[in-house]
Amino acid sequence: AQSPVKVTVTGAAGQIGYALLFRIASGQLLGADVPVKLSLLEIPQAVKAAEGTAMELDDCAFPLLSGIEVTADPNVAFDGTNVALLVGARPRTAGMERGDLLQANGGIFGPQGKAINDHAADDIRVLVVGNPANTNSLIAQQHAPDVPAERFTAMTRLDHNRALSQLAAKLQVPVTEIKKMTIWGNHSATQYPDLFHAEVGGKIAAELVDEAWLRDTFIPTVAKRGAAIIEARGASSAASAANAAIDHVFDWVNGTEWTSAAIPSDGSYGVPEGIISSFPVASRNGKWEIIQGLEINAFSRERIDASARELEEERAAVRELGLI
Numbered sequence: 370a371q372s373p374v375k376v377t378v379t380g381a382a383g384q385i386g387y388a389l390l391f392r393i394a395s396g397q398l399l400g401a402d403v404p405v406k407l408s409l410l411e412i413p414q415a416v417k418a419a420e421g422t423a424m425e426l427d428d429c430a431f432p433l434l435s436g437i438e439v440t441a442d443p444n445v446a447f448d449g450t451n452v453a454l455l456v457g458a459r460p461r462t463a464g465m466e467r468g469d470l471l472q473a474n475g476g477i478f479g480p481q482g483k484a485i486n487d488h489a490a491d492d493i494r495v496l497v498v499g500n501p502a503n504t505n506s507l508i509a510q511q512h513a514p515d516v517p518a519e520r521f522t523a524m525t526r527l528d529h530n531r532a533l534s535q536l537a538a539k540l541q542v543p544v545t546e547i548k549k550m551t552i553w554g555n556h557s558a559t560q561y562p563d564l565f566h567a568e569v570g571g572k573i574a575a576e577l578v579d580e581a582w583l584r585d586t587f588i589p590t591v592a593k594r595g596a597a598i599i600e601a602r603g604a605s606s607a608a609s610a611a612n613a614a615i616d617h618v619f620d621w622v623n624g625t626e627w628t629s630a631a632i633p634s635d636g637s638y639g640v641p642e643g644i645i646s647s648f649p650v651a652s653r654n655g656k657w658e659i660i661q662g663l664e665i666n667a668f669s670r671e672r673i674d675a676s677a678r679e680l681e682e683e684r685a686a687v688r689e690l691g692l693i
């Protein structure tokens with residue numbers, strides 16, 4: 370039988386952690402025939418709560434779950450890890466400036482990147498969920514010089530899934546009829562959900578809706594969906610975020626012809642090299658590849674550039690703070 374794959378989840382006692390861990394243990398992250406070992410990383414004050422979640426995981430008697438560890442030490446959590454889901458982050462609180470937010474997250478993602486560098490398995494794959502996800506991923510990557518840069522990614526799959534669902538509702542089609550959806554850029558309000566390459570029943574989605582809906586309803590609804598969820602449920606997206614993290618890793622490992630993921634830019638589509646930006650991607654042989662050769666019209670150009678510019682500014686800010 371296959372030896373278990375070690376999956377580390379940071380922020381394991383948080384709300385996304387709670388929605389994520391049971392799905393990983395049930396086999397949905399990697400496949401129904403792949404045994405997993407879970408490592409739950411938390412800050413010391415939350416270790417007890419994470420231990421409570423571990424007790425519940427025990428109580429599910431998941432056939433694929435071969436072990437659980439709970440720790441506050443990144444060197445332990447990432448030891449021999451194959452998949453790292455970096456969910457725990459420092460949220461922005463009232464009165465916090467962008468610099469403070471980046472500084473606080475640098476203090477989390479720098480050391481975690483180093484621990485991954487020093488202890489993770491050779492095939493390590495990293496998905497950053499904790500915000501600001503793209504730049505946190507860049508910080509971790511820059512502290513892991515021995516790990517191939519492409520192994521560091523950030524999550525825009527929730528945005529992608531939101532875009533699918535909004536378009537499906539508008540056109541009254543099942544989500545499965547929509548192909549080639551793309552989110553470009555940063556997981557932030559500047560993200561660009563692109564309907565000029567998305568196809569519905571073989572037709573270009575942008576041609577099936579009017580431009581005013583696309584510009585004034587679709588794009589802002591997708592970009593601001595997180596805030597709408599907070600407004601409605603009194604808490605931020607958790608189960609849908611966990612679901613997207615599962616989708617991202619499953620496709621990375623098992624392959625897909627087209628989805629969205631934030632990966633290190635190689636300069637494609639004029640996105641500055643090195644920033645971790647969302648692209649249309651395929652996954653082949655366990656590696657993300659940017660889908661090439663798409664024509665970018667003026668409407669898309671402006672929005673892709675604006676989001677890339679924001680990511681460049683975040684990179685410049687973390688450089689200035691000495692975080693990378």
Ligand code: NAX
Binds near residue numbers: 383415459460501
């Ligand atoms: P919670 O506040 O419920 O949980 C976060 C957990 O992380 C806490 O238990 C905290 O103790 C832990 N933590 C903090 N610092 C840590 C560290 N250094 N090491 C280990 N654990 C640490 O937040 P939750 O709702 O679970 O959200 C987690 C993150 O996901 C947030 O940063 C949030 O902004 C981000 N999101 C990202 C999304 C995306 O699409 N990329 C969407 C959902 C979500 O908003």
